[in-house]
Amino acid sequence: MPIIRAEHLGFDYVKFNDDNETEERVNAVKNVDLSVERGSFIAILGHNGSGKSTLAKQINALLIPTEGTMWVDGINTSEEQELWKVRQKAGMVFQNPDNQIIGTVVDEDVAFGPENLGIETEDIWLRVEDALKSVGMLGFRDRSPNRLSGGQKQRVAIAGVVAMHPDCIVLDEPTAMLDPNGRREVLEAVKELNRREHVTVILITHYMEEVVFADHVIVMDKGSIILQGTPREIFSQVETLKKYRLSVPQATELAYELRQSGCGLPEDILTSEELVEALCRLN
Amino acid sequence: MGELTLGQYYPVDSVLHRLDPRVKFVGTIVYIVGLFQVRGVFGYLFAAAVLLLLIFLSKVPFRFILKSLKPVFFLLIITMLFNVLLTPGTVLWKWWILRITKEGLRQAVTMGLRLVFLVCGSSIMTLTTTPNALTDAMERLFSFLKIIRVPVHEIAMMMSIALRFIPILTEELDKIKKAQMARGADFESGGVIRRLKAMIPLLVPLFVSAFRRANDLAMAMEARCYHGGSGRTQMKPLRYRRRDAAAYILMAVFLGICIVFRITGL
Known part of the structure; x- marks a missing residue:
């Protein structure tokens, strides 16, 4: 059974005027079908306003679909009495690290989720330790979050979700506010979680380089899914991506340009190592 | 800081x-x-x-x-x-x-x-x-007020969130101040009234940003299953x-x- 399944999913943001009448209706997500297998690493790509964040918030039941249905581990997110169960199963990490850390000490922040779930004190300590260890932040447990770098804060936020023992983690542009170093740290932590703990990861991003590691890539535009497939399948369609004003990883771009000017390079180059190898083979 | x-x-x-x-x-x-x-x-x-x-x-x-x-x-x-x-x-x-x-x-x-x-x-x-321990202590000491429906847990939560955000907002105020000074704002000269007026371009962006942060934080708390004090356990309970x-x-x-x-x- 897929961990996350969506059928004909749609979401409208409705803006009300002063008389409580509908003033404007924005269709942020329309007719999305989605199926995510347990333990996989999914990346969702798209521009600002492509509906990717709205889709993410529906997985965590922060938004309830206005059309269609979303299931998380077989639970319909529209059922109100199951709300907390859904949020426990699908954790969410947001863009701004400062605005999602609640505790004034690192370990207290990681404990916030388990505390809300009503876990026993001794278990909370074990969970916090494991979670901090899994993102490599155990040495910072007594620090104040204000003294950490952006990447470290974001790893604490991830640990906060991991401590709730979710089946799936949704990361909504977790690296958008970080410097390259922080970006690498966070991405490594996420990959490690997926590889070692088999947590399903849904990474929302607009950095193409981060998508390369995913098992499956979903490209969104104007609220709909326009492309789906493995990173190789997606990035071999350079022209289609350009049509939607999306870039491709640097190595892919270079290979594409070289191919245009007559070099016999393959279409599915993603990393610079692959490009180097392909170029060497040309001679 | x-x-x-x-x-x-x-x-x-x-x-x-x-x-x-x-x-x-x-x-x-x-x-x-x-x-x-x-x-x-x-x-x-x-x-x-x-x-x-x-x-x-x-x-x-x-x-x-x-x-x-x-x-x-x-x-x-x-x-x-x-x-x-x-x-x-x-x-x-x-x-x-x-x-x-x-x-x-x-x-x-x-x-x-x-x-x-x-x-x-x-x-x-x-x-x-620590301010946090004090907040905890007050939550426990005044918990009897729950009988007359005083939201003791919520007040304590607000206090500890305020404590966490004070340094963040001070830093932000400093940033806004520098940004306004870079555009020629003057905070040092003039009388009391003029100086107070000069504060407006600082306070408006600060408030806007504080509201945005509050919104984000509320969403993050809900995503982590926060639903008030009932049924909540503690990592470091007071003993x-x-x-x-x-x-x-x-x-x-x-x-x-x-x-x-x-x-x-x-």
Whole structure:
């Protein structure tokens, strides 16, 4: 059974005027079908306003679909009495690290989720330790979050979700506010979680380089899914991506340009190592 | 910046630091109550001795305790001055409408000492307890108010979130200030009114950003299953230990002695 399944999913943001009448209706997500297998690493790509964040918030039941249905581990997110169960199963990490850390000490922040779930004190300590260890932040447990770098804060936020023992983690542009170093740290932590703990990861991003590691890539535009497939399948369609004003990883771009000017390079180059190898083979 | 701006917690390991924050909160109130019982010289000497003993036990350098007197210095001077000049009684010295009486001097000294002891006593609490532990203590001590539907947990949560965001917002204010200065804003010249007006371009963006942060934080809290205080457990619940019981007994003894001083008038 897929961990996350969506059928004909749609979401409208409705803006009300002063008389409580509908003033404007924005269709942020329309007719999305989605199926995510347990333990996989999914990346969702798209521009600002492509509906990717709205889709993410529906997985965590922060938004309830206005059309269609979303299931998380077989639970319909529209059922109100199951709300907390859904949020426990699908954790969410947001863009701004400062605005999602609640505790004034690192370990207290990681404990916030388990505390809300009503876990026993001794278990909370074990969970916090494991979670901090899994993102490599155990040495910072007594620090104040204000003294950490952006990447470290974001790893604490991830640990906060991991401590709730979710089946799936949704990361909504977790690296958008970080410097390259922080970006690498966070991405490594996420990959490690997926590889070692088999947590399903849904990474929302607009950095193409981060998508390369995913098992499956979903490209969104104007609220709909326009492309789906493995990173190789997606990035071999350079022209289609350009049509939607999306870039491709640097190595892919270079290979594409070289191919245009007559070099016999393959279409599915993603990393610079692959490009180097392909170029060497040309001679 | 950072936590140093909040409260004045002095991080060392001492008996007082290890006490349960509830004990320290109640203890401070007991000390203040006791302070207002004593009257005579011996009573004040006793209160001073207790205070010195506490400072010694807290391992906080004496100058940090004195520092806490700075904000109330003017209040102290004015209180003493009024007491000296306006208390009726046996006149010792007179000039124009000003006169100093024996009772006035006595009153000024006692009021001054009370104020100094009071401020020092409560600063021992804030110096040895983190703001968060204090919030926790207050949540537990006032939890009986839940019966009359006071949202005790929610108020405590608001306080601890405020504590977490004060340094973030100070940093942000600094950033906005620099951004406005880069565009030619002037915060230093002009009268009071002009300076206040110059604050508007600082406060508006700060408030907008604070609201946005609040919105984000509320969403993040909900995503982590926060649904109020019911059914919530704690990672670091407050638990009384033997030393806390001992502290409560000592407090009762202290209060008893103060009452004896009051009755005997020593």
